[in-house]
Amino acid sequence: MSQTRREFLRTTAIASVGGAIALSPRGARSAEPVDGPRSPAARKKNVLFLVFDDMRPALGCFGHPLVKSPNIDRLAKTGMVFERTYCQQAVCAPSRASMLTGRRPDTTKIYDLETHIRTTMPDVVTLQQHFRSNGYFTEGIGKVNHPRLEDAPSYSVPHRNAEGGNWVTPENLKLQKEGGKVAGDTYDSEPSGPRTMRANAFESADLPDEAFIDGKMTQMAIESLGRVAPRATAASASERQPFFLSLGFRKPHLPFSAPSQYWALYDRATIPLPYPKAPTNVPDVALVNWLELRTFSGIPDVGPCSDDMTRELIHAYYACMSFVDAQVGKILAELDRLDLRKDTIIVLWSDHGVKLGEHGMWSKHTNFEPDTHVPLIIADPDYAAGSRTRALAESVDLYPTLAELCGLPPVEGLEGTSLVPLMVDPTRRWKSAAFSQYPRPGNIMGYSMRTDRYRYNEWVDRATREVKARELYDMTNDPECHVNLAPNDDQASLVAQLHGQLMAGWQAARP
Numbered sequence: 317m318s319q320t321r322r323e324f325l326r327t328t329a330i331a332s333v334g335g336a337i338a339l340s341p342r343g344a345r346s347a348e349p350v351d352g353p354r355s356p357a358a359r360k361k362n363v364l365f366l367v368f369d370d371m372r373p374a375l376g377c378f379g380h381p382l383v384k385s386p387n388i389d390r391l392a393k394t395g396m397v398f399e400r401t402y403c404q405q406a407v408c409a410p411s412r413a414s415m416l417t418g419r420r421p422d423t424t425k426i427y428d429l430e431t432h433i434r435t436t437m438p439d440v441v442t443l444q445q446h447f448r449s450n451g452y453f454t455e456g457i458g459k460v461n462h463p464r465l466e467d468a469p470s471y472s473v474p475h476r477n478a479e480g481g482n483w484v485t486p487e488n489l490k491l492q493k494e495g496g497k498v499a500g501d502t503y504d505s506e507p508s509g510p511r512t513m514r515a516n517a518f519e520s521a522d523l524p525d526e527a528f529i530d531g532k533m534t535q536m537a538i539e540s541l542g543r544v545a546p547r548a549t550a551a552s553a554s555e556r557q558p559f560f561l562s563l564g565f566r567k568p569h570l571p572f573s574a575p576s577q578y579w580a581l582y583d584r585a586t587i588p589l590p591y592p593k594a595p596t597n598v599p600d601v602a603l604v605n606w607l608e609l610r611t612f613s614g615i616p617d618v619g620p621c622s623d624d625m626t627r628e629l630i631h632a633y634y635a636c637m638s639f640v641d642a643q644v645g646k647i648l649a650e651l652d653r654l655d656l657r658k659d660t661i662i663v664l665w666s667d668h669g670v671k672l673g674e675h676g677m678w679s680k681h682t683n684f685e686p687d688t689h690v691p692l693i694i695a696d697p698d699y700a701a702g703s704r705t706r707a708l709a710e711s712v713d714l715y716p717t718l719a720e721l722c723g724l725p726p727v728e729g730l731e732g733t734s735l736v737p738l739m740v741d742p743t744r745r746w747k748s749a750a751f752s753q754y755p756r757p758g759n760i761m762g763y764s765m766r767t768d769r770y771r772y773n774e775w776v777d778r779a780t781r782e783v784k785a786r787e788l789y790d791m792t793n794d795p796e797c798h799v800n801l802a803p804n805d806d807q808a809s810l811v812a813q814l815h816g817q818l819m820a821g822w823q824a825a826r827p
């Protein structure tokens with residue numbers, strides 16, 4: 317383990333010693349609403365929802381020692397950092413469908429990248445739709461739902477995407493046309509998509525941000541803010557209309573393409589290598605062959621990435637993190653310029669995390685911590701700035717949280733819990749567990765539970781309910797999950813206890 321990595325783990329451990337700590341900008345322990353909740357007659361707050369793709373919480377404000385994210389860190393200082401938030405399924409479409417409907421995958425029945433929510437839940441009222449039906453102007457730009465799965469009833473105006481592809485350099489555009497790898501029919505548990513040529517897994521180009529799709533989408537969002545600002549700030553209540561703008565970035569998803577100025581922020585030699593082995597005693601069903609990365613040119617079809625390639629891929633991922641961070645900075649500057657910050661809730665969230673070589677694997681599609689752990693920041697001008705919590709949160713909590721923060725009526729059937737009480741008191745008793753799941757071929761579902769101390773997984777035959785395999789990781793003493801303790805005889809009583817807690821499910825874990 318490198319010095320940097322040890323320091324990071326120690327910092328994380330120290331940060332967790334005191335549990336949740338809320339610090340106001342002046343450093344005082346305070347979590348009371350700054351001005352108290354607004355009266356119903358007060359101006360409705362706007363929502364700016366920043367959605368990222370495959371972003372793990374590798375950010376300065378989450379304690380990462382290397383990633384440079386000054387703009388997101390500044391955003392964090394105006395709101396609350398939820399240090400331990402977990403997605404409900406670590407792949408794009410199921411995670412987004414779950415968050416946007418406020419239901420878990422076993423309710424949405426969306427486990428793949430092809431099923432539209434209106435197929436399985438034709439009458440569901442989505443998060444944005446709820447705002448729209450309560451008088452908000454709702455708009456979606458970029459990857460909010462999974463591509464081709466956008467939902468018209470969610471928006472006041474048609475959803476828009478920026479023009480552009482995954483690569484910008486002549487070398488990669490040529491590879492994409494001829495000579496690149498042909499993406500396979502399937503990878504991991506994902507269903508078939510269109511057969512496309514895959515160029516390199518990363519690229520650096522000395523081009524402006526706007527040459528890349530996320531740079532273009534940022535400009536679209538800035539233009540949109542200019543259009544909605546007059547209505548959102550109208551003096552007359554009859555003319556005033558708040559907005560809910562969802563902006564879905566494509567990065568830091570593969571391919572890791574970013575302007576060269578963001579690559580230049582990092583010294584590759586200082587990037588520590590991840591622990592490259594699967595956990596001892598791990599069942600095969602928990603693992604993936606990371607075919608998503610293997611479909612890119614230059615990546616081996618079998619076997620591990622070399623240490624050099626591992627560092628280059630991580631360097632590329634960090635460059636993408638700083639690239640999207642810079643886009644957040646532009647949007648925050650525009651909100652300030654339009655004087656919208658004082659009336660706008662800003663949310664930063666990612667659909668899931670990724671493995672960057674941990675356990676000898678890449679990308680997502682598992683129940684491991686790097687895949688299920690997501691960044692979440694909520695900055696509401698009415699609540700204490702610069703606060704943090706270690707309480708367990710889930711993506712499915714966002715819907716009831718935003719509805720409550722904006723004074724919207726509650727919605728029946730939501731399966732998350734509003735996080736507003738934590739924004740008032742970050743140290744209060746909260747959920748006893750967060751839940752994720754991931755399907756595998758053969759009608760197997762991996763049910764995963766993160767408690768304060770443990771991650772416990774069961775791989776279940778969905779027809780017979782037979783538990784085919786179990787995993788138990790002690791996240792306090794083994795934070796990188798080197799050893800699956802579930803087969804150990806001396807863990808039997810703990811396994812039995814956690815099994816009971818998993819069976820009781822999210823309903824029993826509520827605060």
Ligand SMILES: [Ca+2]
Pocket residue numbers: 369370407408569667668
């Ligand atoms: Ca994703």
